[in-house]
Amino acid sequence: MFSLKDKKLAEDVVSRIEKLDVNLKFMHVCGTHQDTLVKHGLDALLKKCGIEIGQGPGCPVCVTTTKEIEEMLLLAKKGITVTTFGDMMRVPGEKYSLQSMKAEGCDVRTVYGIEDAVSIAEKNKDRDVVFMAVGFETTAPTTASVLLKNPPCNFSVLSCHRLIPPALKAILDMGEIKINGLIEPGHVSTIIGTKPYKFISKEYHVPQVVAGFEPLDLLMGVWMLVEQIEHGAAFVQNEYTRAVHEEGNVKAKKVIDEVFEPNDKKWRGFPIIPQSSLGPKGRFDEYNALKKYEDELKEMKDKEFKEPKGCMCGELLRGLLSPQECPLFGTLCKPDSPVGPCMVSTEGSCNIEYRYKK
Amino acid sequence: MCLAIPGKIIEIDSKKEHATVDYGEGTKRKANITLVDVKVGDYVLVHAGFAIQVLDEKEAKETLKLFREMLSMEGT
16 A cells, blocks of 8 residues: 655655744645644644644534434434434434434434445335435535435435535635635545636635645645745645546546536535535435425424534634634533534544544 | 545456455455446545545655655755
8 A cells, every 4th residue: 555654754844844934824624634633743743833724614524514413313203214424423413313313212323335325225125214415525426326326215315415615615705714725635636626626726815735644745735835825826736646636536526417416505603605515406306305205304494403502613613713722622522422513523623632632 | 524545456346336445454345436447456545435536556656756856846
């Protein structure tokens, strides 16, 4: 397997940044980036060099709204078999999580991917099975390719797929924080390529680097951003060339376009972000849980849901504060008793901070 | 969630929809390969049971060399 290790090179990058005496704030939108930054102490190291890096809305589980969770809980309560990724299970709804609903006797199952959910439907023809499809552009093609293969009619999907570029635009438009550079998510970019980010550099003059997930990938990503800033430039650079191409994964993009269309969607911590989600096109209505169970879900239609009391996941996802700045962090909110989703998901910045620093 | 694990394709099923992927240290698992064009021996990134991209071995080998060049250019 490829390994990207060169201690001297890493030290060289850090000492060069140090000499520049900068004061910059970068944002990334990926839990795996956050994991690498915290696990290897790069966040603290870079802070000493004048660069703060924080995680924005880059955790699909975390940005999924309470309403979407409540929709799944309601379906589970009505006797439908509900399936989703492990990370989603413990995210609290208003009162229950999918896991606590399971303890109440509902049929809730964890799957590794959508194909596992389809095989549950195939083996249980007498039951309705819904898959809660959470994830960004990385995961959307897996859902799309399954819907194109005529899964059994007792199977459907609650699409919670969301798109990264519209969220980046939303953050910049809100203007709540200073962002000198963006580190773009490597795996999302394997699918969408580098082109969809270009408008951000053009319209907002923000430098961007698509980066991989080893410590040296991130250090080089930071260095590339610093270099752009030093030269007054703002464009999209690709550090992760071994996996990301300008055009992305053409096959995957094609299946996404065949199955989904973009919709306006609320993200946790954000208002409705235009064209920021993927919903199945009309011809897939039989697999669209929102259509299939329209009557069952009617009571949820205009219902408003409150965030858990004291929870600051919204502010955290907008990059306004770090996990340690939340008064609940490590006291009332811990991985075994999470208040908000950022402490539940292994991609959430609070969970990551707690795992490596507490 | 967007976690993707690199592995090596060691066998492709007769339908060419799934392959056995070796993740090292004895871990092998089936992955759907319909989103990529692959052959046995290729390295892929696997996410939620699907290979989402083929890793470019040549690019990977040249990454460090490229980084070093980038830094030496800036240093001069």
